Amino acid sequence: MRRVNLATIGLVLGAVYTLAPTLWIVVAATKSPAELFSTSTYLPSFNGGLVTNIRDLTAYQDGIFWRWMLNSFLYALIGGVVASLVSAAAGYALAKYEFFGRKVIFNTILAGVLLPQIVLAIPQYLLLSKVGMTDTFIGVLLPQLFNPYGIYLCRIYAAASVPESMLEAGRLDGAGEFRLFTSIGLRLMAPGLVTVFLLQFIVIWNNFLLPFVMLTSDSQFPVTVGLYSLLRHGAAEASLYSLVITGTLLSVLPVIALFLALQRYWRIDLVSGSVKQ
Incomplete structure (x- = not known):
């Protein structure tokens, strides 16, 4: 008791x-x-x-605040979808194919999970500045398309939810590997991909340091950096504090709405739902 x-x-x-x-x-x-x-x-x-x-x-x-909100939505939506597909393909390959260096690649990805993303912001900025991609939409989006944790989850989920017997049956019917991935792998992995997408969407939506060092134009800011710039102006104009607080409240609402919309697909156990197909 x-x-x-x-x-x-x-x-x-x-x-x-x-x-x-x-x-x-x-x-x-x-x-x-x-x-x-x-x-x-x-x-x-x-x-x-x-x-x-x-x-x-x-x-x-x-109305630049709503431009910041739109930027955050585009960063998070496009980044979440593409990163989920990249994670699905990489996780599926690591789970279902035997190839030289597979364990080394997977262990490297695990090391990437443990590495704080904050330490990568400056190196990413320096690399992208070499090719002239700073202060651009792509410059913020590109580093977030590879999600080590998402690949790790997809690898576990693919190993548990995609039966080898079903893939072998597809190969006997003449299906290529790409078709097996898109028609069988992605469908069986769908519940897990919703989880990966939701996590990645929230990470990109809340991301601050990478766009802060990558962007200089106000029109490119996501809402996190935009509100920070508004807060700095508020140090000289106290009335802006109320706008920062209100903007913070409004910035939380899309994440809450997305979570409520996708919660029925949420899987605490990544194996649950894989046998429904």
Whole structure:
């Protein structure tokens, strides 16, 4: 009983620690710039501050915030889809084909999972600057198309969900390897690919350092870098703090919507669902 109580207390404390900043963002977004520093921290305002903040944020620099949101959506959507397909192809190949150096390649990918992505930002910038791809959409997108963790998950999922007997039957029927991958492998791996896509979408949406060092044009910024630039301007103009807080709240909504839309495909156990086909 005591262990259960300790576990419950730990879960409650973890929930409070996680939800408190989010609650603060929601409450602070309802306040006007004058109310932000003069009212109780967790006491919301009902004087129309949220509507006013959204209107002012939309009007700021001719609505550049919504351009930042669109940029983030394009970075995350295109990067998530392409990275998922790359991960699926690489994971499928590592799981289903015997070739020289397979274990070395897989171990290298595992090392990439353990390597913090923050240490790669500067080398990636230097490499892409050599070919003139800095301050471009491709310059931000290209480094995020290879996801070691996604390849690792797809390798495990392909090994568990794609039967060798089905592939052999397809080969006997004359199907090529590419057709086997697209018609059998991808279909059986679909539940796992949803998980990979969702994780990659969130990683790219929240990415800050890579676009921060890669981009100089405001029009190319994702919402994370855009809000940071707005926050720096807020150091000299306190009224912009309310816009930053409101923008932060709005930037969370697409991720929540995507998670709710895809949660029925979510698989904690990567093997579950593989035998439904």
